[in-house]
Amino acid sequence: MPKNIIEELIDQNDHLTEKQRLILEAAVESFAEKGYAGTSTSEIAKKAGVAEGTIFRHYKTKKDLLLSIVAPVMTKLIAPFIIKDLNKVLNQDFERVEDFLRAMIINRAEFLNANIPLFKILIQELPFQPDLQKQLKEQIALKIYEKTKEITLHYQKNGQLLEMPPYRIVRMTATSIFGFLLGRYILFPEFDWNDEEEIEATIQFIMYGLARKGEAPEQA
Amino acid sequence: MPKNIIEELIDQNDHLTEKQRLILEAAVESFAEKGYAGTSTSEIAKKAGVAEGTIFRHYKTKKDLLLSIVAPVMTKLIAPFIIKDLNKVLNQDFERVEDFLRAMIINRAEFLNANIPLFKILIQELPFQPDLQKQLKEQIALKIYEKTKEITLHYQKNGQLLEMPPYRIVRMTATSIFGFLLGRYILFPEFDWNDEEEIEATIQFIMYGLARKGEAPEQA
Amino acid sequence: MPKNIIEELIDQNDHLTEKQRLILEAAVESFAEKGYAGTSTSEIAKKAGVAEGTIFRHYKTKKDLLLSIVAPVMTKLIAPFIIKDLNKVLNQDFERVEDFLRAMIINRAEFLNANIPLFKILIQELPFQPDLQKQLKEQIALKIYEKTKEITLHYQKNGQLLEMPPYRIVRMTATSIFGFLLGRYILFPEFDWNDEEEIEATIQFIMYGLARKGEAPEQA
Amino acid sequence: MPKNIIEELIDQNDHLTEKQRLILEAAVESFAEKGYAGTSTSEIAKKAGVAEGTIFRHYKTKKDLLLSIVAPVMTKLIAPFIIKDLNKVLNQDFERVEDFLRAMIINRAEFLNANIPLFKILIQELPFQPDLQKQLKEQIALKIYEKTKEITLHYQKNGQLLEMPPYRIVRMTATSIFGFLLGRYILFPEFDWNDEEEIEATIQFIMYGLARKGEAPEQA
DNA sequence: AATGAATGAGGATTCATTCAT
């Protein structure tokens, strides 16, 4: 079960040659490091150990190469964030919101950690690729909204979550989780993180906020 | 009282020519739209209605032009943290954390709203500009952390905030605020936002989390 | 047996493309005519019948192109001093100084005549290319001086040359030979020269200024 | 009695402003150091401490500036080499060739020493300025030939010089003197020269190659 | 399929020159 999307891409596409694999890997590394516009195809060719022409035999243009990398990320990285784990929740695997959140954070953290370069590329190029923006907004965001509404309603019905528009609950939860992951893996990866403690604190925060009150429920 | 940094730049630097203003404005627009590496100087010149050589009379290199735009954002970004807000907190101008947060969110929202293109540029170029990274990490982030630590300790002492490492409180608060601002101004600006309600909900979330409990305090 | 250095370059480097040959020839012609700084790469490309980019595929920079032309001149310039002529002198192939000088003049005249454009380039660019200056002074000049010192000492020992610091004998001989070659091939090539007579006169001039003869007047 | 040609230029042209002087001096320095094509007008302006536009108020083009420097050198530096000192000789100030040569060498050495930058410029630019070449060949060279013929004939008549075409005697003499000056002031100025000894040796070299003596071996 | 030499449009930057002040 490969977590790395590039490996998945290669595994799933049997027709991919060795050279194509090398090109893809080199491109991911370079794009993540210097950005799409800041990376030259000759650089990629050199890093991949192939001739310049070989790249264009497999990818019609440089942008084609980028899209062949980024597009799968969109569907593989973001969609599952919501969809795959959602089923477990709906199947009652997690009675409490806390448990759902914990599973989600750990799962996504592993996933992000295995795909950091891809993530960087996605974030960097989104603003300049209207195609991707559209795809992200219309397909992914829509799915998220529909599915999370179900989750939210589920936990709201059994009294675990406040009555609040689902989009807002999703935003706040996602924001808090992503804020943690961003600091953990992108901004300060060199910091000495105590992952378990930090994850529990994040869950606590999402659930019970920051206020200290005498009558507050059990806090960590 | 202009909130827009480019306007401030022009107002404060009397020696800035009309041409320089045009160049700066064109550069901001282009960089925000297509990224630094994706924008050519000839493009900027054309958009500014200026000869290409004129750009290089005022900014030695293209990167110089970028830095003259981005650097001020970094310092202006943290100005209120350092100068105004800490004193207000210590002077009891904000007795309750909620009030402090509300002021902060509104203040930063205004700032962000007035400088969206600059922000996009800053975020896009940070990964590729080690200069900026260093400046941000060593100077800006450190100052923010020191000041927010003081604020946090202040509210922890008078019992309004949980006992928790300040960096974590700062992260969670910042994450939640930035998550709101991101959705509001960058990702879905066209959505019909009820700003006041959303801000109050964000404050509530930071303070009291998402859990519904019988003994929970008054919720919005 | 090509005397022309460019031809040698091409003959010796089998990997040199047709295009590279054209570029080299065009560059030599242009540099000799208008100087290095006065020649544009687009000009060279046009004259060579090649795309401008092709130049930079073979020579990383314009200066690289210059050096690839000039550097060989420096080494070929001294080849006969080092390799052939010294041995001939020591082996008594040239019993008399006159014979050695005659051989040297003819040899260098042929060489110069076959490489006039290269020579012009070398002389023109020396003052502005510290690399070349250093190379010339430290490597070439030193080797020439060492070898010529040996030759001088040889002829001084057998009584054919005056007792005088070798550097001075070298200077005066070189000066006289180079003075002839300069007039003959660079300054007044269109003049109707009687080569044999001029060479003999030059030898005579050198000799009967340097020759030690009993009847000579007071010498310094 | 200024020996420096630039000073002379300024002294003789009363209409030259302070700024023009500064420009001329800066241009001479820069051209000598980096060549005409390698020097930018803005560089000259900065070194002269004037505005860029000021240069073009006084010299219509960059080449105009060069010619205003180089042209006088041609007439002042080379013509006097022959003409001025010639009169002394013809006036019998120097009975012996040796004395004439000594006076000539010393005079020209001083002159060259005072005008090294100008000299470098002249030599560097001659190959690329057909105007100057023509001027040099037709005017200067012609005068040289006429005048030196007189000198040569004079000393040939009174038996001090060999019977030989005057151009050849001039070439060999000039070559030897210039060879010394070149080494002394241009190539190896940092070397510890014993000027007097070197000059005498040069004279001896010239003389006892050219002198007609009963005991001399067969001459051409 | 793979190569890599060749291309030429386009990139950032420089520069001689102009002109309004």
Add this chain to the structure above:
DNA sequence: AATGAATGAATCCTCATTCAT
């Protein structure tokens, strides 16, 4: 006379892309 901001052509060089091998 002097300035220096402005110009835009030209410079060196890079790069995505093509194509003969």
